[in-house]
Amino acid sequence: NAGVTQTPKFRVLKTGQSMTLLCAQDMNHEYMYWYRQDPGMGLRLIHYSVGEGTTAKGEVPDGYNVSRLKKQNFLLGLESAAPSQTSVYFCASSYSGREVGNEQFFGPGTRLTVL
Amino acid sequence: KQEVTQIPAALSVPEGENLVLNCSFTDSAIYNLQWFRQDPGKGLTSLLLIQSSQREQTSGRLNASLDKSSGRSTLYIAASQPGDSATYLCAVSGNQFYFGTGTSLTVIP
Numbered sequence: 001n002a003g004v005t006q007t008p009k010f011r012v013l014k015t016g017q018s019m020t021l022l023c024a025q026d027m028n029h030e031y032m033y034w035y036r037q038d039p040g041m042g043l044r045l046i047h048y049s050v051g052e053g054t055t056a057k058g059e060v061p062d063g064y065n066v067s068r069l070k071k072q073n074f075l076l077g078l079e080s081a082a083p084s085q086t087s088v089y090f091c092a093s094s095y096s097g098r099e100v101g102n103e104q105f106f107g108p109g110t111r112l113t114v115l
Numbered sequence: 116k117q118e119v120t121q122i123p124a125a126l127s128v129p130e131g132e133n134l135v136l137n138c139s140f141t142d143s144a145i146y147n148l149q150w151f152r153q154d155p156g157k158g159l160t161s162l163l164l165i166q167s168s169q170r171e172q173t174s175g176r177l178n179a180s181l182d183k184s185s186g187r188s189t190l191y192i193a194a195s196q197p198g199d200s201a202t203y204l205c206a207v208s209g210n211q212f213y214f215g216t217g218t219s220l221t222v223i224p
C-alpha cells in the first residue's frame with residue numbers, strides 16, 4: 001500500500017515552459033487535492049476534486065489546470081510557467097469531504113523551480 | 116475567509132518537558148480539525164483528527180483538544196523527545212481546508 005505518490009520529486013523549468021505533475025493514490029479515496037507551500041504562507045489549496053471526472057477551484061487556482069480522468073490519479077498542469085510558481089507542491093487525498101472520513105493523507109511533494 | 120493562526124512560530128524546549136502548541140481559527144463552522152507533523156523536506160504526516168462534535172483526541176504522548184465556540188485547538192506533547200523536533204501544522208476543514216503556517220519545534224537533548 002503506497003498511499004499517495006507524486007512524480008516527479010524535483011523539476012526545474014524555464015519561464016514559459018509547461019509541465020504536468022502526477023499524483024496517484026491507492027486508497028480508493030474520492031477526494032483529491034493539490035496544494036502549494038511557500039515560506040511564511042502555509043499550504044494553500046490550488047484545485048481539488050470530489051470524484052472521478054470532477055474538478056473545482058481552490059484558493060489560488062490561477063495559472064494551473066487539473067484533470068481527474070481516473071479515480072486514482074489527479075494531474076496538475078502548468079501551461080506557461082512563471083517564477084511566481086516556484087514552490088513545493090503537495091497532493092493529498094481523503095475518503096470524503098464531509099465531517100466523517102475527510103482525514104487527509106499527503107504525498108511527499110514536488111519541488112518546482114521556475115527560472 | 117477562514118484564517119488559521121499558530122503561535123508561537125518557533126519553540127525550543129529541553130528534552131522531557133511537556134509542551135502545548137496553539138492553533139486558532141476565525142470561523143467556527145468547521146467539519147473537523149487535523150494536526151500534522153512535517154519534517155524538513157518531507158510531506159505532511161497526520162497526527163490527530165478531531166471531528167467538530169468531539170472535544171479531544173489522544174494518540175500516545177499526543178493529546179489534541181478542540182473548542183469550536185472559541186475557535187481554538189491545542190496540541191499537548193508529553194515528555195518531549197529529540198525525535199519530536201519538526202514543524203507542526205493545524206488545518207481546519209469546512210468547504211475547503213485551511214492551514215496555519217506552523218510551529219517549528221526543537222527539542223534539545
